[in-house]
Amino acid sequence: MPEILVYAEVQKxxxxxxxxxxxxxxKALGGQVSACIIGKDVEGLAGQLGKFGADKIYVVxxxxxxxxxxxxxxxxxxHVAGLVNPSIIxxxxxxxxxxxxxxxxxxxxxxxxxxxxxxxxxxDKVTAKRPMxxxxxxxxxxxxxxxxxxxxxxxxxxxxxxxxxxxxxxxDVSLDESKIKTVVKxxxxxxxxxxxxxxxxxxxxxxxxxxxxxxFKLLEDLVRALxxxxxxxxxxxxxxxxWIDHGYQIGQTGKTVSPNLYIAAGISGAxxxxxxxxxxxxxxxxxxxxEAPIFSKADYGIVGDLFEVLPKxxxxxxxxxx
Amino acid sequence: xxxxxxxxxxxDTETLIKxxxxxxxxxxxxxxxxxxxxDEYAVEEAVQQKEKAGDGSVTLVxxxxxxxxxxxxxxxxxxxxTAVHINDAAFAEKTDPYATAVALAAAVKELEYxxxxxxxxxxxxxxxxxxxxxxxxxxxxVVTVVVKLEVSxxxxxxxxxxxxxxxxxxxEVPLPAVFTAQKGLNNPRYASLPGIMKAKKKPVTVKTxxxxxxxxxxxxxxxxxxxxxxxxxxxxxxxxxxxxxxxALAKALHEEAKII
Numbered sequence: 152m153p154e155i156l157v158y159a160e161v162q163k164x165x166x167x168x169x170x171x172x173x174x175x176x177x178k179a180l181g182g183q184v185s186a187c188i189i190g191k192d193v194e195g196l197a198g199q200l201g202k203f204g205a206d207k208i209y210v211v212x213x214x215x216x217x218x219x220x221x222x223x224x225x226x227x228x229x230h231v232a233g234l235v236n237p238s239i240i241x242x243x244x245x246x247x248x249x250x251x252x253x254x255x256x257x258x259x260x261x262x263x264x265x266x267x268x269x270x271x272x273x274x275d276k277v278t279a280k281r282p283m284x285x286x287x288x289x290x291x292x293x294x295x296x297x298x299x300x301x302x303x304x305x306x307x308x309x310x311x312x313x314x315x316x317x318x319x320x321x322x323d324v325s326l327d328e329s330k331i332k333t334v335v336k337x338x339x340x341x342x343x344x345x346x347x348x349x350x351x352x353x354x355x356x357x358x359x360x361x362x363x364x365x366x367f368k369l370l371e372d373l374v375r376a377l378x379x380x381x382x383x384x385x386x387x388x389x390x391x392x393x394w395i396d397h398g399y400q401i402g403q404t405g406k407t408v409s410p411n412l413y414i415a416a417g418i419s420g421a422x423x424x425x426x427x428x429x430x431x432x433x434x435x436x437x438x439x440x441x442e443a444p445i446f447s448k449a450d451y452g453i454v455g456d457l458f459e460v461l462p463k464x465x466x467x468x469x470x471x472x473x
Numbered sequence: 474x475x476x477x478x479x480x481x482x483x484x485d486t487e488t489l490i491k492x493x494x495x496x497x498x499x500x501x502x503x504x505x506x507x508x509x510x511x512d513e514y515a516v517e518e519a520v521q522q523k524e525k526a527g528d529g530s531v532t533l534v535x536x537x538x539x540x541x542x543x544x545x546x547x548x549x550x551x552x553x554x555t556a557v558h559i560n561d562a563a564f565a566e567k568t569d570p571y572a573t574a575v576a577l578a579a580a581v582k583e584l585e586y587x588x589x590x591x592x593x594x595x596x597x598x599x600x601x602x603x604x605x606x607x608x609x610x611x612x613x614x615v616v617t618v619v620v621k622l623e624v625s626x627x628x629x630x631x632x633x634x635x636x637x638x639x640x641x642x643x644x645e646v647p648l649p650a651v652f653t654a655q656k657g658l659n660n661p662r663y664a665s666l667p668g669i670m671k672a673k674k675k676p677v678t679v680k681t682x683x684x685x686x687x688x689x690x691x692x693x694x695x696x697x698x699x700x701x702x703x704x705x706x707x708x709x710x711x712x713x714x715x716x717x718x719x720x721a722l723a724k725a726l727h728e729e730a731k732i733i
Contacts, residue, residue: 162638218642219637219642220644221614221615221616221617222614245638246618246636246637246638247637247638249601249617250605250617250618252602253570253600253601253602253604253605253606254605254608254609254615256602256606257571257574257605257606257608257609257610258609261571261692262569262570262571262602262606262691262692262693263570263602263693264693265599265600265601265602266599266600278696282599282701283597283598283599283698284484284488284490284499284596284597284599285486285596285599286701287488287489287490287700287701288490288492288499288698288699288700288701289698289699289700289701290598290695290696290697290698291695291696291697291698291699292693292694292695292696293693293694293696294692294693294694295691295692295693295694296692332614332646332647332650333614333616333644333645333646334644334645334646335642335643335644336632336643336644336645337642337643338637338640338641338642338643339640339641339642339643340637340638340639340640341639341640343639345639347638347639353732353733377733397620397636397655397656397657398636398639400656403486403596404486404510404511404596404656405656407599411732412726412730412732412733422486422487422489423486423487429701429704430701432732433726433730433732434704434707435722435726446706446709447704447706448704448706449706449707450707450708450730451707451708451709451710451722451725451726451730452706452707452708452709452710453709453710453715453718453719453722454709455715455718456715459714459715459716459719460715460718460719460722461719463715463716463719463720464719464722464723466719467719467720467722467723467724468723468733470723471723471727471733472733
């Protein structure tokens with residue numbers, strides 16, 4: 152039974168969904184699962200991981216871990232890896248996970264496999280499926296060396312209730328201050344409770360057809376009606392027109408996403424955009440041009456004026472959600 | 474202010490990706506190769522920082538086959554001064570981010586630098602690892618996904634803004650350091666005709682694995698590749714007007730797809 156260490160990311164005082172996804176997947180693969188949680192005042196959260204596969208939960212808790220910073224978190228996670236001696240380490244490929252994964256792997260003197268969407272296990276050996284070319288192709292990848300470090304794309308696996316022993320152990324990590332050269336001066340996070348595009352279950356995206364920053368309100372109304380797991384996205388055309396920040400961009404120069412539902416409004420569907428949404432479960436396209444390439448990839452298409460379709464759709468969604 | 478920029482040549486993002494007959498890598502026939510778009514931001518930032526400081530030089534480093542020289546030339550055409558081309562058949566078969574970073578680190582060690590820039594990720598393997606490994610090997614701090622960078626007057630530190638989930642973090646970091654460029658960091662300039670002409674005469678040093686004293690041994694191995702299942706066009710929602718179509722769509726998503 153392989154020993155799998157799972158890094159459980161905390162954000163805004165809660166363990167992220169992606170952490171439960173990878174912990175329960177680790178257990179489902181037949182691993183002995185340890186989780187590691189790092190932050191300030193996070194000890195009380197640790198127990199939850201037991202319900203989702205963790206046999207043991209290592210807690211690194213202290214004021215020095217209040218804000219994420221690469222070096223202290225690398226040291227803490229590498230320290231826990233030293234205690235567990237895992238053959239496999241999973242992290243969620245969130246914004247933080249993408250920064251931490253290659254850094255902690257390099258500290259452990261191994262490589263890592265980024266943004267995996269599927270995993271198989273043969274003994275202790277993982278084979279991972281991961282997208283390349285923003286999803287235009289997939290590679291089956293194996294890691295040489297131990298531990299095998301992988302980041303897993305959010306939404307690749309469901310959160311499964313699967314009991315682990317759930318023992319919590321507090322770990323003291325004395326940081327090597329000489330290696331900590333960066334200082335986090337400030338952190339600004341939008342007050343919005345909306346999930347990140349890479350983790351959202353529903354994305355409503357606007358493109359050139361939205362025709363102005365002010366019209367994103369139509370998308371916001373629909374997102375609000377769809378509930379807390381929905382968020383806004385945008386095409387490159389909308390970002391380059393400066394109607395919305397680059398953080399919202401979906402596609403090859405933005406984020407690659409896999410929501411349950413992707414609604415593209417006024418997006419024609421350039422190859423770079425389509426590559427970034429291809430793993431969405433259901434794609435809806437609303438555009439006035441019947442020849443738009445997006446319709447060739449959409450499960451449901453509406454040829455029409457989005458300024459008429461979206462408000463009505465919002466109204467209908469509200470009725471359904473009633 | 475001396476800067477090193479690690480760059481990579483990748484297929485144009487317009488490329489329709491196909492696989493070779495063995496299904497082990499992409500078919501390169503007919504592929505148009507470009508400088509990785511995120512590396513354009515990295516090169517531009519290095520050139521701007523040099524211009525602001527009024528002294529220093531920008532050196533590009535790449536690892537790739539003969540054709541990668543073109544990517545170096547496009548960086549030299551927009552203001553980089555010199556380039557190092559790690560070109561060795563040992564990397565031709567399979568390479569990975571770790572082996573790449575080991576080779577780059579060995580090449581970078583021989584150069585003068587206050588800052589090292591990389592693109593956020595290469596738009597081909599999309600791994601986003603090389604900069605972090607490079608920082609570890611060179612024992613330098615790394616700040617990823619940078620959208621703003623200001624160097625202090627004494628040139629000893631940088632204040633950088635990086636993208637985080639739902640917002641931004643501002644980080645102070647002593648130089649030298651490694652940075653990865655995100656879209657939005659700057660607006661890369663286009664190469665001018667004189668720039669392109671001058672680039673042809675700028676020095677490019679070729680290095681082999683033996684020159685660098687490193688191994689090309691990868692830490693991760695691509696066993697096979699596949700293409701995603703082709704998404705088929707689904708159902709067009711019909712109706713008398715936009716409102717009728719919207720109602721039909723909501724119904725389909727609720728009752729048929731069962732996702733709302």
